[in-house]
Amino acid sequence: MQPQLPTFARNFWQEARDYVFITFALIIYATGLTCFLLPYEITTGGFTGVASIIYYITHFEVQNTYLLINIIFLVAAVIELGWKFCIKTIYAVLMLSFILWAMQRIIEMQPGVEPGHLPKVLSDRTLSCIIGGIFEGVALAMCFLNNGSTGGTDIIAAIVNKYKNLSLGNVILICDIIVISSSYFVFRDEADSLQRVILGYITLSISSVTLDYVMNRRRQSVQFMIFSRNYSKIADAINATGRGVTVIDGTGWYTKTERKVLVCLAKRSESINIFRMIKSIDPYAFMSMGNVLGVYGEGFDKIKAKSNSDKRTIVFATNNAHKLEEVRQILGDQFEVRSLDDIGCHRDIPETGSTFRENALQKAQFVKTYYGFDCFADDSGLECDALGGAPGVLSARYADGKGHDNEANMRKLLDALNGNENRKADFRTVIAFVTDDSVHYFEGTVDGKILAERRGEGGFGYDPLFLPDGYDQTFAEMSAEQKNGISHRAQAVAKFAAFLTKKN
Ligand code: IMP
DSSP: OOOOOOHHHHHHHHHHHHHHHHHHHHHHHHHIIIIIIGGGTOOOSHHHHHHHHHHHHHOOOHHHHHHHHHHHHHHHHHHHHOHHHHHHHHHHHHHHHHHHHHHHHHHHTSTTOOTTOOOOSSSOHHHHHHHHHHHHHHHHHHHHHTTOOOSTHHHHHHHHHHHSOOOHHHHHHHHHHHHHHHHHHHSTTSTTHHHHHHHHHHHHHHHHHHHHHHHHHHHOEEEEEEEOTTHHHHHHHHHHTTOOOEEEEEEETTTTEEEEEEEEEEEGGGHHHHHHHHHHHOTTOEEEEEEESOOBSTTSBOOOSOOTTOOEEEEESOOOHHHHHHHHHHHGGGEEEEOTGGGTOOSOOOOOOSSHHHHHHHHHHHHHHHHOOOEEEEEEEEEEGGGTTOBGGGGGGTTTSSOOOHHHHHHHHHHHHTTOSOOEEEEEEEEEEEOSSOEEEEEEEEEEEEOSSOOOSOSSTTGGGEEETTOSSOTTTSOHHHHHHHOHHHHHHHHHHHHHHHHO
16 A cells, blocks of 8 residues: 555545646536537537527527526525535536636637627538537546536436436436427528537537547556566565555466466556556566456445445444444444454554544544545543543553453552542543545543442443442443443444434
8 A cells, every 4th residue: 555645635635636627627618619519509418508509599608698597506406415516516617607708708809700709610510510529528527537517407417316216317318408409499490400400419429429438448447467477576566556466376387387376457547557567577577458347446436336235334443243233233224334354354453542532533544544445433431530531542451551351450440549539430432433535523421430349240341330320230230221321332323323314
């Protein structure tokens, strides 16, 4: 793995990069529209199509109609879908309106151009519609690849998609067909009215084929099989770029000797680097490179197909069966909660923080970074008033610094509080939940006091010494259900569950 920037810095650069590319895409889109489509009165789909029709009839500039229709639909989208979906769309709509306006002003400054009448760049209308379609397809692909949209029918599609099980593509297609077909009625008195509609469809087809081509090309992944005596150095070098490699045992049948085969999946854009690296390490390496239809998983595309269970998978960074069971019970069956074992994580996750928050975040972030799953982790402990919050984050290893000797921990606690009147204590849990773009914390506490003697056989840790306020049984005397009803962990998990259910 390459060293990673902190999440917030990564997010900032990612966002900034998105906006730069979206802006560039909008310039391409506006160029296609003003230079190759509007002067020839070719109607494409979407809100720009509607705006173009109005421009052909009234010469009311496209960006004004486009902005107006988008504002109406954006208000609906903010109400229906929330701000997060809309922020980049609002930016794109405003930016595209501005670029369209600026581009027309620049064109009008050219000698011989009448205001409101865009000049024809090419004499051939069909050629113009082909080039216009390509410009639009490339621009839309760039927008989508950078998590943006040009507003317009995407908004309708997203709203319809919320209520009806129609794919975004189908909704956009239906809107586009309606818009292009309606241009027939605008030009019905003209001799070439049908031709204009057909050219509209051709432009639409070209732009959608271009869109798919650019998106697939950018996403194209390749698979390498590399046969080299210096396989370990090559594998290390590929690993150092952040890509994974698998080493497979094989036998070279001609020489009947053991050979190692490296298998590596990478983006096509990374292949030149991989070739160079291999050549510099072993110029005699033997290798194959093949296109793969799709690669899904960490570092590649997300698997979009919904699983049969349709549940969101989240990892709980623990292998403690009790905690896992408790959390699964509280979260119900809406979520698939996996343990560290379930995801094949058998590493020692560092826990070096000086607060519950830091420790919980450290564990959850570790799983997110190295395994890619949304993950939550908890850190809990006992805090005694008279001991200035001790044992706190050291609760598990209070006695010996190593951990989980409950008897020794309780002995040390009783010694530390011996003769002390102030027996006030609380159990505290902090849960940190780390997703691709956010970190959230949830806390739970139970106040109580530390008894002078152990009572009860149940529970774990300091339970036999802890009497929660308002109860006459220690945590160790309560049944698991009773304890889970009031425990610090249960409270934190309940807040976490409420958050997940609200978001889901
Ligand atoms: P953990 O972070 O949940 O593993 O908790 C660390 C330590 O705090 C445990 O090893 C226990 O000593 C103590 N502790 C946390 N929660 C409880 C509880 O519910 N009962 C008793 N001890 C607890």
